[in-house]
Amino acid sequence: MPSDIQGKIAAILPPSAVNGCDEPAGVGGNNNEFSVAAMYEHICGFDRRNAQLMWKKTWQLNVTERVRCFVWLLTYDRLLTNSRKSRMGLGHAMCNYCGNVEETTIHVLRDCNLVNKFWLQVVPLEDRNTFFMENLQQWIYSNLSKGAKGRIDSAWCDYWATACHCFWTWRNKEIHDAEFTRPIYAMQHVYRRVNDYYQANKTNRLMRIKNDMLVYISWKPPCGSYVKLNTDGACKDQNRGGCGGIIRGSQGEWLGGFARGLGNCSAIIAELWGVAEGLSYARRLGFTAVELNVDSVVVVQAIKTGRFSSSVGLPLVKHIRRMLDLDWEIKIEHAYRESNKCADAMANIGCHLDRETIFYDSCPIRIKELLLADELGITTPRIISM
Ligand SMILES: [Zn+2]
Numbered sequence: 001m002p003s004d005i006q007g008k009i010a011a012i013l014p015p016s017a018v019n020g021c022d023e024p025a026g027v028g029g030n031n032n033e034f035s036v037a038a039m040y041e042h043i044c045g046f047d048r049r050n051a052q053l054m055w056k057k058t059w060q061l062n063v064t065e066r067v068r069c070f071v072w073l074l075t076y077d078r079l080l081t082n083s084r085k086s087r088m089g090l091g092h093a094m095c096n097y098c099g100n101v102e103e104t105t106i107h108v109l110r111d112c113n114l115v116n117k118f119w120l121q122v123v124p125l126e127d128r129n130t131f132f133m134e135n136l137q138q139w140i141y142s143n144l145s146k147g148a149k150g151r152i153d154s155a156w157c158d159y160w161a162t163a164c165h166c167f168w169t170w171r172n173k174e175i176h177d178a179e180f181t182r183p184i185y186a187m188q189h190v191y192r193r194v195n196d197y198y199q200a201n202k203t204n205r206l207m208r209i210k211n212d213m214l215v216y217i218s219w220k221p222p223c224g225s226y227v228k229l230n231t232d233g234a235c236k237d238q239n240r241g242g243c244g245g246i247i248r249g250s251q252g253e254w255l256g257g258f259a260r261g262l263g264n265c266s267a268i269i270a271e272l273w274g275v276a277e278g279l280s281y282a283r284r285l286g287f288t289a290v291e292l293n294v295d296s297v298v299v300v301q302a303i304k305t306g307r308f309s310s311s312v313g314l315p316l317v318k319h320i321r322r323m324l325d326l327d328w329e330i331k332i333e334h335a336y337r338e339s340n341k342c343a344d345a346m347a348n349i350g351c352h353l354d355r356e357t358i359f360y361d362s363c364p365i366r367i368k369e370l371l372l373a374d375e376l377g378i379t380t381p382r383i384i385s386m
Helices: 003-010 036-044 048-059 065-075 082-087 105-111 113-122 125-133 136-144 156-176 186-211 267-284 297-305 313-324 341-351 365-375
Strands: 212-217 227-236 240-248 254-264 289-294 329-334 357-360 380-385
Touching: 003 254, 048 065, 048 136, 065 136, 065 156, 105 113, 105 125, 105 136, 105 156, 113 125, 113 156, 113 186, 136 156, 156 186, 227 267, 227 341, 240 267, 240 341, 254 267, 254 341, 267 289, 267 297, 267 313, 267 341, 289 297, 297 313, 297 329, 341 365
Parallel strands: 227 289, 289 329
Antiparallel strands: 212 380, 227 240, 240 254, 254 357
């Protein structure tokens, strides 16, 4: 059996008689019930994750709403170009300017003689080969991916999206408005539009900033006779999932820790595994009052409500809820990532394990410093919105 399939199977909770009756699960695991939409997407090979990624990138553009909507249309190739219109039986398919070339989306926005010069001015020489060779989908994806992260005030994706929007608007105005002429300094025009938005946004952010609050997060010891269980899950390259956790007493002292390699799964499934493993470990060690801290809001909600939108995760959620019903006291709370660093480090150890669980009676050397920081109550600043 191929190892990636083995990995996938390893991350699924084995069936058990106590898990209750079988239940229908939607195709692709997106719904717990059958839905025509999910089935249709599955048959068409529609990749929801990929679509979501594009959606996210589009949404994160630092441009006006109008331009964002335009990019969204673009990703679905829905511009009413001559090529598209001719397929509907509405006129010819050729570019009004170039004459003998079909006016496709990529033609209007990149290859047309009207805009080609613009790109030659702004795209660096070493990037031109890819820039002018990619097909529409690749072209959108790679331009949306450039400069979105860690930027200060100017990002290529914003500039690119605004330029594309300008080209399309100008093309339409040329057709419908006889008086219209394209700006001579297109580059400056686009740059100014991008900058205007940045400036407006900056002012807006300054107005809003008073609603944000700086808080100092630290690990808190458990109350009274409780022990604290921090768990976490992580997913490294090629979906290698791992989970881990740590149990500590009221002085922050080490009572136990574990790390487990899970096979192939998503981060959220790894988080659930972390909780499941952590609880059964705490149970085995004989603790009867446990404060459980998880840094994923989704997981906390799933455990509290018993609802979860994935067919792989749902049995895990049920398994966890059954453990909560045993005769012991469990308090579940969401904790910020900054206070869950030790569990995170244990989960990272788990990612490098080969589908095995290691239990630690004492603190592994590599997380000694994190443990000490928690014991000393060292804080990490975090800005939260009020
Ligand atoms: Zn043209």
